[in-house]
Amino acid sequence: MKYKVGDKVKIKTWEAMEKEFGIYVGTINCDYGFTSYMEKSLPDNRIVTIEDVINNFYQIKGHHQYYTGDMIEGYAEPQFKRGDKVLAWDYFEEHADEVIFLAYIQGATHPYIVVCDWDNVSFLSGKKFYIEMCKHAKPILQKKTVTLDLTDGQLEKIKELIKE
DSSP: OOSOTTOEEEEOOHHHHHHHHOEETTEEOSSSOBOHHHHHTSOTTOEEEEEEEETTEEEETTOSSEEOGGGEEEESSOSSOTTOEEEEESSOGGGOEEEEEEEEOTTOSSOEEEEEOOTTOBOTTSOBOEEEEESEEEEOOOOOOOOOOOOHHHHHHHHHHHHO
16 A cells, blocks of 8 residues: 555646546545545545555545545645655556656646656756656655664674574
């Protein structure tokens, strides 16, 4: 699942979902069906917090309905700043590319503006890149390196524990 417990996300507008999925008997025709009751229960800014993740469903804090990923526009606020390396994609997270975040356009269907490397395009500086708009982006978790100052005896003990 893309989002995790505690993430603040923005639910797509009724109009955006109707345009994307169509409507059937008064319900948006997305994976699980988005009802008018679900629409009325959202706050005006449409920003909610994920309280639980169950199978392919997100439970929203303070709501009794379950939402699916196709109902979510994206993170409520980008969790990163201009210049950060992020993973960005349109439809399948497994096809995400590592890119550099530039900007976020609230309400756009592809709100994340990113810079990608590309060998066939160059700009004034001669560095090769292109700018792309993506539907989804998330921070790249940075690996942290920890340096320990150990005595020889402590190091041997750790090596023994690792072997077990």
